[in-house]
Amino acid sequence: MQEVVEQYADRIRSAAAGKMPLRLRGGGTKDFYGQALTGEVLDTRAYAGIIAYEPTELVITVRCGTPLTELEAALRAQGQHLAFEPPHFGPGATVGGMVAAGLSGPRRAWAGAVRDFVLGVRVLDGRGDDLSFGGQVMKNVAGYDVSRPMAGSLGTLGLILEVSLKVPPLPFAEATLKLEMPEDKAIGILNHWGGQPLPISASAWADGDLAVRLSGAASAVKAARDAIGGATVDPDQATRFWTAIREQADPFFSTDKPLWRLSVPSVAPPLDLPGDQLIEWGGALRWLASNADARTIRDAAAQAGGHATLFRAADKSAGVFTQLTPPLLNIHRRLKHSFDPAGVFNPGRMYPDL
Amino acid sequence: MNDGFRLLDPVRQADAVKALRAILPPEAVLYEQEDTKPYECDGLSAYRELPMAVALPENEEQVGRILRACRELKVPVVARGAGTGLSGGALPHGKGVLLSLAKMKRILALDPVARTARVQPGVRNLAISEAAAPYGLYYAPDPSSQIACTIGGNVAENSGGVHCLKYGLTVHNVLRVRACTIEGETVEFGNEALDAPGLDLLALIMGSEGMLAVATEITVRLVPKPQTARVILAAFDDVEKAGNAAADVIAAGIIPAGLEMMDQPATRAVEEYVHAGYDLEAAALLLCESDGTPEEVEEEIARMTAVLKASGAYDFRISQNEAERLKFWSGRKAAFSAVGRISPDYYCMDGTIPRKRLGEILMFIAAMEKKYGLRCPNVFHAGDGNLHPLILFDANDPDQLRRTEAFAGEVLEKCIEVGGTITGEHGVGIEKINQMCVQFAPAELALFRAVKSAFDPENLLNPEKNIPSLRRCAEFGRMHVRGGQLPHPELPRF
Numbered sequence: 001m002q003e004v005v006e007q008y009a010d011r012i013r014s015a016a017a018g019k020m021p022l023r024l025r026g027g028g029t030k031d032f033y034g035q036a037l038t039g040e041v042l043d044t045r046a047y048a049g050i051i052a053y054e055p056t057e058l059v060i061t062v063r064c065g066t067p068l069t070e071l072e073a074a075l076r077a078q079g080q081h082l083a084f085e086p087p088h089f090g091p092g093a094t095v096g097g098m099v100a101a102g103l104s105g106p107r108r109a110w111a112g113a114v115r116d117f118v119l120g121v122r123v124l125d126g127r128g129d130d131l132s133f134g135g136q137v138m139k140n141v142a143g144y145d146v147s148r149p150m151a152g153s154l155g156t157l158g159l160i161l162e163v164s165l166k167v168p169p170l171p172f173a174e175a176t177l178k179l180e181m182p183e184d185k186a187i188g189i190l191n192h193w194g195g196q197p198l199p200i201s202a203s204a205w206a207d208g209d210l211a212v213r214l215s216g217a218a219s220a221v222k223a224a225r226d227a228i229g230g231a232t233v234d235p236d237q238a239t240r241f242w243t244a245i246r247e248q249a250d251p252f253f254s255t256d257k258p259l260w261r262l263s264v265p266s267v268a269p270p271l272d273l274p275g276d277q278l279i280e281w282g283g284a285l286r287w288l289a290s291n292a293d294a295r296t297i298r299d300a301a302a303q304a305g306g307h308a309t310l311f312r313a314a315d316k317s318a319g320v321f322t323q324l325t326p327p328l329l330n331i332h333r334r335l336k337h338s339f340d341p342a343g344v345f346n347p348g349r350m351y352p353d354l
Numbered sequence: 355m356n357d358g359f360r361l362l363d364p365v366r367q368a369d370a371v372k373a374l375r376a377i378l379p380p381e382a383v384l385y386e387q388e389d390t391k392p393y394e395c396d397g398l399s400a401y402r403e404l405p406m407a408v409a410l411p412e413n414e415e416q417v418g419r420i421l422r423a424c425r426e427l428k429v430p431v432v433a434r435g436a437g438t439g440l441s442g443g444a445l446p447h448g449k450g451v452l453l454s455l456a457k458m459k460r461i462l463a464l465d466p467v468a469r470t471a472r473v474q475p476g477v478r479n480l481a482i483s484e485a486a487a488p489y490g491l492y493y494a495p496d497p498s499s500q501i502a503c504t505i506g507g508n509v510a511e512n513s514g515g516v517h518c519l520k521y522g523l524t525v526h527n528v529l530r531v532r533a534c535t536i537e538g539e540t541v542e543f544g545n546e547a548l549d550a551p552g553l554d555l556l557a558l559i560m561g562s563e564g565m566l567a568v569a570t571e572i573t574v575r576l577v578p579k580p581q582t583a584r585v586i587l588a589a590f591d592d593v594e595k596a597g598n599a600a601a602d603v604i605a606a607g608i609i610p611a612g613l614e615m616m617d618q619p620a621t622r623a624v625e626e627y628v629h630a631g632y633d634l635e636a637a638a639l640l641l642c643e644s645d646g647t648p649e650e651v652e653e654e655i656a657r658m659t660a661v662l663k664a665s666g667a668y669d670f671r672i673s674q675n676e677a678e679r680l681k682f683w684s685g686r687k688a689a690f691s692a693v694g695r696i697s698p699d700y701y702c703m704d705g706t707i708p709r710k711r712l713g714e715i716l717m718f719i720a721a722m723e724k725k726y727g728l729r730c731p732n733v734f735h736a737g738d739g740n741l742h743p744l745i746l747f748d749a750n751d752p753d754q755l756r757r758t759e760a761f762a763g764e765v766l767e768k769c770i771e772v773g774g775t776i777t778g779e780h781g782v783g784i785e786k787i788n789q790m791c792v793q794f795a796p797a798e799l800a801l802f803r804a805v806k807s808a809f810d811p812e813n814l815l816n817p818e819k820n821i822p823s824l825r826r827c828a829e830f831g832r833m834h835v836r837g838g839q840l841p842h843p844e845l846p847r848f
């Protein structure tokens with residue numbers, strides 16, 4: 001496998017020498033996400049496989065090209081999982097792409113995001129240098145934390161070769177409840193429940209229906225079911241439902257309108273925007289299918305204390321990600337230069353000039 | 355260590371004081387030796403240095419102006435919270451300004467519905483939980499110094515605590531950090547939503563030891579306080595058996611709220627001090643805690659008990675009430691002070707290892723005790739592999755201090771060798787800067803330096819900490835070797 005790394009490093013070095021951009025790509029399931037796709041494809045799938053898995057240490061170390069399904073199956077066999085429930089968005093999703101995209105699924109508000117489970121990375125930087133940061137242990141504060149910011153970096157900082165992840169046990173019991181209520185009431189009650197010791201692990205509201213998933217010790221799930229009420233969903237149906245939310249296969253997502261992702265404080269009141277909404281993460285994530293103009297949507301998100309991302313759209317001229325403030329953009333530019341001095345990795349994928 | 359002589363430049367000092375007094379009231383600028391003396395060290399008291407001046411700002415605007423002024427004068431700035439850090443991260447710079455954030459200690463907002471608190475950096479860790487308690491909420495990371503340590507310091511060190519396996523570190527519990535750059539500009543890392551646009555600089559700022567920016571406001575996440583907690587106190591006749599028992603608990607799909615281990619020398623030292631009723635014949639004690647709703651705890655305690663029994667605990671007791679739970683914990687929580695009573699000084703180490711290598715590390719430490727003629731009881735966050743060997747010594751004996759540092763250095767390098775790290779939660783600071791040369795290759799250290807200059811191009815924020823220069827590594831004489839290959843064989847070695 002080391003020869004694959006050498007090949008990647010050579011390609012990076014010659015790309016840097018010729019200032020020719022590279023497009024780091026795994027299965028391409030998230031090609032739709034982000035600003036621009038430029039550069040010659042560097043396929044990361046050749047560097048695949050699980051390197052080490054220690055269930056009793058709650059740690060797995062995986063190569064970037066490993067199919068996400070393979071990683072999840074290996075964990076399931078040991079009663080563990082990726083608690084952040086990453087979306088695949090297609091059968092070819094890879095571990096490297098999962099980290100680079102930094103997207104998390106229904107459990108995120110309660111369990112944490114991809115970045116919260118990253119313990120260490122091995123990367124090739126823009127000089128082709130082979131670098132390791134973090135490690136395979138839960139606690140590590142040696143040097144700056146370069147590992148976690150790789151999550152969501154969209155491949156702009158380096159080629160993620162390997163990642164070590166914290167992998168917690170699967171919950172002993174799960175149940176999904178459905179309740180009927182309007183949007184404002186759902187946001188209110190989700191925040192109220194958030195302050196209670198209830199084992200909530202997912203929520204989804206759309207069109208007057210609120211679904212809540214409970215995960216934990218059997219006794220805690222049972223007690224919470226009694227406290228919350230509503231109708232219990234058949235377990236297989238519940239699994240299908242949450243998978244569909246995660247994978248955006250739910251009917252809500254089959255829309256011709258641009259799909260916006262609004263990340264806001266969970267207590268933000270209903271956003272008065274044209275279009276349809278599906279609300280996850282206890283109120284903190286609002287999917288909006290809308291033809292409203294970008295400015296209106298971004299202003300509403302900012303007003304609420306968050307930001308809006310143009311998640312899926314044919315026309316991305318309004319900008320996919322919310323603009324950074326000048327001092328932050330400055331830091332971004334300098335950081336990008338630190339990792340990738342020749343600017344070869346996925347240029348323009350996050351911001352046009354980054 | 356550098357108290358032989360000090361080259362204080364009076365002109366430079368006068369310039370800095372003048373600049374600071376243009377920003378702060380006279381009583382908030384200290385420069386007489388008797389006034390700056392209390393700031394000469396943090397929790398790592400073996401290292402001392404008087405700062406040129408101490409600045410005590412009260413608000414963000416002052417912090418920004420101080421940083422801008424220091425940048426104009428090219429004066430280094432070391433930020434400091436409560437000074438409880440154990441790695442010398444807040445050790446002053448002799449030609450710099452010590453920026454104390456102690457006066458910025460207001461809780462600005464606490465929203466029980468959103469479950470967040472917006473606080474200034476000088477707010478004590480425990481004060482946040484106290485303010486949240488009426489709402490049934492608390493701030494989860496609980497470093498053992500939580501009565502005194504500040505949230506700004508916790509951000510700088512990415513502090514953990516005994517409950518971090520289940521509830522996470524500072525990085526998992528902070529939503530937003532507002533900070534001033536060395537240019538004096540205000541930036542926000544993260545926000546009060548669950549993510550922010552751009553690169554995850556919030557994660558990068560965590561544990562950056564005050565070297566990238568100075569935090570002026572922090573939004574933390576609050577979580578519901580568990581209704582109840584119970585702890586199992588299990589005794590083992592063999593240290594490795596106890597380590598394996600910890601692994602077995604986790605293999606059974608349980609994430610304990612706390613999972614701590616003490617070896618016999620540690621147990622004996624603390625028992626004399628706190629009378630927790632520990633079994634002094636046990637080779638190791640394991641504390642295994644469950645928290646949650648009463649039903650949840652009952653279910654989990656039953657599961658844990660079965661595992662510990664099967665793993666060879668020869669005796670165990672389960673706390674029957676809160677008083678007993680606290681009593682079982684009292685020895686572990688007082689371990690450092692108890693050790694302080696049996697020895698004039700002690701040196702607390704902070705390596706993290708994969709738990710399965712515990713037996714090997716403990717044998718290594720025992721061998722080092724013989725080699726250096728120093729005793730070393732061990733307390734261990736068994737859940738997350740974070741080891742705190744406590745080397746007992748007398749600082750008045752220079753040779754003992756020298757032996758202690760050599761002992762500690764060897765243990766840290768052993769931690770790296772078994773796949774761990776030189777610091778789990780105390781930071782690198784000045785203390786472990788040499789071992790950074792062993793843990794990281796030159797190209798990795800170069801990237802750290804590049805990250806630093808992306809935030810602080812002139813290297814003025816807490817310089818000479820955490821990330822060693824290539825020259826320092828060459829002088830230290832031990833380089834990182836991966837796979838038997840010296841990195842960059844083309845480079846000259848001195």
